[in-house]
Amino acid sequence: MNVIETTNLHKTYEGAVPVKAVNGVSLQIEAGEFTAIVGPSGSGKTTLLNIIGGLDRPTEGEVIVGGQDISKLSNNQLIDFRLHNIGFVFQAYNLIPVLTARENVEFVMLLQKRSRAEREARSQALLEAVGLGDRMDNRPTKMSGGQQQRVAVARALAPKPKFVLADEPTANLDSHSTANLLDIMANLNRQEGITFVFSTHDQRVIDRARRVITLEDGVVVSDIRREENPVPEA
Amino acid sequence: MLILKMAWRNLWRNRRRTLITTTAVFFAVLLSTLMSSIQLGMYEKMIDNVVGFYSGYVQVHQAGYWDDQVLDNSFEATPDLREQVLATRFVTEAVPRLESFALAASDEKSLAAQVIGCDPEIENRLTQLQEKLVAGTYLGPGDQGLLVAQGLAENLKVGLHDTLVLLSQGYHGATAVGKYPIQGLLKFGSPELNNNLIYLTLPEAQYLYGAPARLTSLALVLDQGTQAPRVVKALQTELDTAAFEVMDWRGMMPELVQMMEADVGASYVYLLILYLVIGFGIFGTVLMMTQERRFEFGVMIAVGMKRLKLAAMVVLELLFINGIGVLAGIGATIPVAAWLKANPIDLSGGEMADMYADYGFEALMPASLDPTVFINQASIVFVITLLISLYPFFKITRMDAVESMRG
Ligand SMILES: Nc1ncnc2c1ncn2[C@@H]1O[C@H](COP(=O)(O)OP(=O)(O)OP(=O)(O)O)[C@@H](O)[C@H]1O
Ligand SMILES: [Mg+2]
Numbered sequence: 349m350n351v352i353e354t355t356n357l358h359k360t361y362e363g364a365v366p367v368k369a370v371n372g373v374s375l376q377i378e379a380g381e382f383t384a385i386v387g388p389s390g391s392g393k394t395t396l397l398n399i400i401g402g403l404d405r406p407t408e409g410e411v412i413v414g415g416q417d418i419s420k421l422s423n424n425q426l427i428d429f430r431l432h433n434i435g436f437v438f439q440a441y442n443l444i445p446v447l448t449a450r451e452n453v454e455f456v457m458l459l460q461k462r463s464r465a466e467r468e469a470r471s472q473a474l475l476e477a478v479g480l481g482d483r484m485d486n487r488p489t490k491m492s493g494g495q496q497q498r499v500a501v502a503r504a505l506a507p508k509p510k511f512v513l514a515d516e517p518t519a520n521l522d523s524h525s526t527a528n529l530l531d532i533m534a535n536l537n538r539q540e541g542i543t544f545v546f547s548t549h550d551q552r553v554i555d556r557a558r559r560v561i562t563l564e565d566g567v568v569v570s571d572i573r574r575e576e577n578p579v580p581e582a
Numbered sequence: 583m584l585i586l587k588m589a590w591r592n593l594w595r596n597r598r599r600t601l602i603t604t605t606a607v608f609f610a611v612l613l614s615t616l617m618s619s620i621q622l623g624m625y626e627k628m629i630d631n632v633v634g635f636y637s638g639y640v641q642v643h644q645a646g647y648w649d650d651q652v653l654d655n656s657f658e659a660t661p662d663l664r665e666q667v668l669a670t671r672f673v674t675e676a677v678p679r680l681e682s683f684a685l686a687a688s689d690e691k692s693l694a695a696q697v698i699g700c701d702p703e704i705e706n707r708l709t710q711l712q713e714k715l716v717a718g719t720y721l722g723p724g725d726q727g728l729l730v731a732q733g734l735a736e737n738l739k740v741g742l743h744d745t746l747v748l749l750s751q752g753y754h755g756a757t758a759v760g761k762y763p764i765q766g767l768l769k770f771g772s773p774e775l776n777n778n779l780i781y782l783t784l785p786e787a788q789y790l791y792g793a794p795a796r797l798t799s800l801a802l803v804l805d806q807g808t809q810a811p812r813v814v815k816a817l818q819t820e821l822d823t824a825a826f827e828v829m830d831w832r833g834m835m836p837e838l839v840q841m842m843e844a845d846v847g848a849s850y851v852y853l854l855i856l857y858l859v860i861g862f863g864i865f866g867t868v869l870m871m872t873q874e875r876r877f878e879f880g881v882m883i884a885v886g887m888k889r890l891k892l893a894a895m896v897v898l899e900l901l902f903i904n905g906i907g908v909l910a911g912i913g914a915t916i917p918v919a920a921w922l923k924a925n926p927i928d929l930s931g932g933e934m935a936d937m938y939a940d941y942g943f944e945a946l947m948p949a950s951l952d953p954t955v956f957i958n959q960a961s962i963v964f965v966i967t968l969l970i971s972l973y974p975f976f977k978i979t980r981m982d983a984v985e986s987m988r989g
Contacts, residue, residue, distance in 0.1 A: 403884055403984050424888065431886025438884075438987065441877055446591035458584050459886050503885070 350412075351510050351543055352377040352400055357409035359395050359566075369395040370406070371566035377511070377545060382537045384557035385547040392566040393547035394515050400545070401434050401513045402426045414510045431459055435504025437514035437546075442500035443488040449475060449499045450484040456507045474502035478532050494525025501532060511543035518553055530556050585891060589898035596871075600903055603867050607907025607963060608914070610860040614853050615915040615959045616949070621849055623923060623950035625842050629807070632838060633831045636775075638677060638708055638801030639810040641834060642667060642817065645827045647798060648834060653682050653753045656796040657826065667800060670816050675803035677701070677708045680787045680796060684750035684758070686730075686780060688738040695734055696778045697748060699787020708803050711768070711781065718742045718766030721783055727765030733776035735767055742767060748780070753793035760790045853962075861966050865973065868900065872974045879978060880986030893978040897971040904967040908960050915956070922949035 352375065359370040369392045377383060385393050398404035399411055402418050411418050414433055421429055430436075443452045453471040462470075475484050478498035488496050497517055504512045514533075518526040534556060536542045546553070554560055562570040593600050633639055644657035659678055667676045680699035685692050702721035706712050711729075712720045721729060728746060730738075740746060744764050752758035762782065770776040788794050804813060810830040817828040832839050882892055926948035 398984050401884075427883065427886055427888055430884065436881075436885055438881065442881060444588070444878065444882065446588055446595060455584070456885055459888075507886070 349379050350376045351379050351414055352545070353410075353412040354400065355410040355412075357396070357399060357411065358407045359392075359399060359404070360407045368566050370399065373409075373563075373566070373568055375561065375568070375571075377543070379510075379543055380537070380541050381543050381545070381559055382534065382557055383545045383559040383561060384554050385545065385561050385563060386549070386554055387563035387569075389549070391563040393563055395566075396563065397513050397515050397545070397547055401436060402430050431456065431507060433510045435507065435509035435512035437497065437500045437504050437512060437517045439516045440493070440496075440520045442503070443496055445488055448485045448487055449480060449491070449495075449502075452488070452499055453503045453506050456503060460507055470506060471502070474505055475499070477536065478502045479528075492525070494521050494528060497521060497525070497529050498532060501529070501536075505536065505542065511545060514544065514546035516547055516549070518548065518550055523552070526550065526552065585895040585898060589895050589902060592895075592899050593902055599867055599871070603864055603903050604907040604910070606860050606863050607904050608911045610856055611908050611911025611959055611963060612914055614856060614962070615912060615956055616918060617849060617852070618955045618959060619915065619919040619949040619951070620922065620927075620947055621846065622952055622955055623919075623926070623948040626950050626952075627926075627946060627948055628838070628842070629831070631771075632835065633807065634708075636709060637831055637834060639804045639807050640673075640802040640813050640817070640828065640830050642676075642800040642802070642821070643798065643827050643829070645823070645825055648827060648829060651681075651798070653680075653751075653791055653793060653796075653798070656680065656753065656793055656798045658795055659797045659800075663821075664800070666820060667802065667817065670813060670820065672804045672806060672809040672813050673802050674805050675704060675707050677704050677801040677803065678784060678797045679705075679799050679801065680784060680791065680793065681798045682750060682791060684748040684780075686734070686738060687747045687749060688740045688744065690739045691737070692749075693734065693737055694778075695748075695780045697750070697780045697782070697787065697790075699782055699784045699790075701784050702781075705781075708801060714768040714770060715766050716769045718764070720766060721781065723783065725765065725783055726762065726786055727782070728762045729766040729768050729781040730764050731776045731779040732767050732769045733773065734778060734780065735764070737777065740764060746780075748790060750791070752791040753796065756792040758791050760786075762786075857962065857966055861970065864900075864904070864966075865970050868970055868974060872896070872977050876981075876986045879981055880983045883981060884983040884987065889979045889981060892981075893975045896974045896978060897968075900967050900971050900974075901964075904963055908963050912956050912960060916951070919949040919951055919955075922947075923951055 354373055354375045357370050357373040358368070361367040361369055371392075373396060385396060387393055395404065399406050400413070402411075402413070402421070405419060413429075416429075418426065418429060443449075444455060447455060450471045453474055454467045457467045457470065472481070472484065475481055478501055480495060480498055480502070483491065483495060488499070491499070500517070501512070504514075518529055521529065530553060533544055533546075537544055548554060559571070559573045561568055644655045647655040664676055667673060678701055682697055684695055684697045686695040700711075702711070702723070702725075715729070716732060718729075721727070730740070730746070735741065738746070742764055745761060746764060747759070747761050750758040768779065768781070770779065782790075788796060802813065804810060810832075814828050814830050821828065879892060883889060926946040929947055
């Protein structure tokens with residue numbers, strides 16, 4: 349089943365010289381994928397992810413997420429749609445500085461109006477899953493970049509989204525933290541069946557993906573699937 | 583709940599900025615409340631001076647008397663009327679007077695004077711007239727002498743125990759002439775009163791003016807001055823309004839009310855400037871804060887927070903900051919105002935003092951603890967806060983997550 353389906357997506361930024369950031373992308377992403385969007389800087393990775401995530405609107409083309417055409421939603425409907433369907437991990441500064449790790453994870457569930465019991469149980473389980481069971485009451489400023497990104501992954505999963513979008517989640521991390529975050533994401537993908545779509549420049553991250561979509565100048569130039577989910581490094 | 587918690591914690595994120603903003607609000611409130619408190623204190627004193635010591639908060643006259651203050655517009659003082667008035671809520675005393683003008687003549691000079699026939703004992707309860715006595719003896723029932731204001735006596739070149747002739751037109755055109763010994767001298771702070779007043783007992787005045795049992799006014803003493811409008815209303819339904827008019831001090835002294843209102847208007851200009859300065863100061867920090875936190879706001883909107891909720895959080899933050907400043911400002915003003923109320927600033931000797939004397943006021947500047955002063959200033963800061971909040975509010979409600987999160 350496709351969780352994401354785009355047809356002939358275009359995004360043009362008007363200006364003195366119009367930029368065709370995305371220039372006719374048609375993609376299908378199925379539930380359970382662990383997919384990397386790669387390509388040189390300026391190739392349109394962020395733009396594509398933003399459109400798929402309902403953060404941005406295409407100039408042309410269709411985006412169907414979980415069977416719903418999201419280009420038809422109003423701005424406020426889009427916010428709600430994102431809240432209930434998509435988990436986000438950004439490059440950095442994902443977390444709300446005044447909230448602890450646990451409160452950051454609970455934040456989206458509070459917006460979803462989940463019960464207190466559910467929020468507490470789920471935030472604890474998720475933070476333990478990303479290896480931060482002992483850091484739940486720390487504020488982001490008291491955590492390393494890698495730890496912050498792991499909290500961001502936990503937060504992304506908290507609302508039980510259909511998939512997680514991560515735009516260069518490891519760009520600000522050292523290689524050890526990068527490997528660690530990838531392990532966590534890969535495990536969640538394998539064991540819980542969570543769908544991940546992430547963009548990256550980093551060859552070590554690309555190597556971990558089961559599907560690699562390469563963009564150049566807003567166009568998909570290659571789309572490679574690998575049968576095996578590579579075994580995480582020890 | 584969530585936004586309350588986040589708003590509160592955000593306050594402590596940039597402590598220095600919060601402290602600066604709160605301090606600015608604190609001083610604005612301190613200055614403005616203190617200024618208003620002193621101003622109102624001065625008015626309360628003025629009103630006390632004029633109303634409390636002379637006119638009373640409410641007066642009852644023959645209909646038409648106030649516009650045409652002549653003896654022919656006097657009324658008959660029946661015991662019933664007095665009872666009726668005294669039975670009215672908040673009224674504690676009704677001071678009878680028969681007032682008119684007369685030419686006061688000594689051996690050397692004659693001058694116009696304001697002659698007040700009064701019940702010495704009841705009069706004293708309103709005006710503390712006896713305390714104004716600087717020489718001689720106060721009027722007793724049956725006394726036939728005069729109490730003359732010092733300035734007038736000096737101008738007439740007369741002293742205690744000298745004789746004055748009063749010459750006037752009485753009730754219904756009768757000729758009024760009488761010769762009286764001066765049995766006491768009075769000293770008033772107001773030159774206007776000090777150069778004009780002559781007191782004698784009511785029966786003597788009624789006899790002089792050929793107006794037995796008649797009064798020109800009943801001045802009412804209230805236990806709460808603020809109840810004057812209610813007393814007026816009550817009496818207007820109680821009494822025959824074709825025969826009587828009931829007025830409060832505002833109605834009787836529109837110039838005084840006007841002067842105070844003009845003065846308040848002028849002080850609003852200062853307050854406006856003060857609040858503009860503070861307002862722009864706060865606006866600057868709000869501008870900076872909104873700019874600095876754009877990325878963070880972007881993330882929150884991206885993960886599913888409604889813009890309206892986010893905007894509400896930021897407005898709450900501002901309300902917290904300013905609320906603390908307002909409370910602290912008022913908290914600091916109250917003891918200062920209380921002290922100034924008990925120990926008024928003495929203006930005597932200054933330029934202001936002369937001006938005050940011209941109006942017949944003592945040159946003292948007490949503060950007021952009237953809650954409206956504090957409520958007003960707090961409300962103004964609240965409104966300014968809301969106005970300033972409009973900026974982040976509109977900024978956030980139009981925010982685009984992608985735009986905000988881009989570098
Ligand atoms: N808001 C915008 N206005 C104008 N041009 C934009 C805007 N956002 C992106 N672009 C342009 O669109 C193109 C694609 O940008 P995008 O950020 O999607 O690339 P990217 O693949 O994510 O690059 P990077 O690897 O550097 O993050 C670039 O040429 C960029 O300059
Ligand atoms: Mg990018």
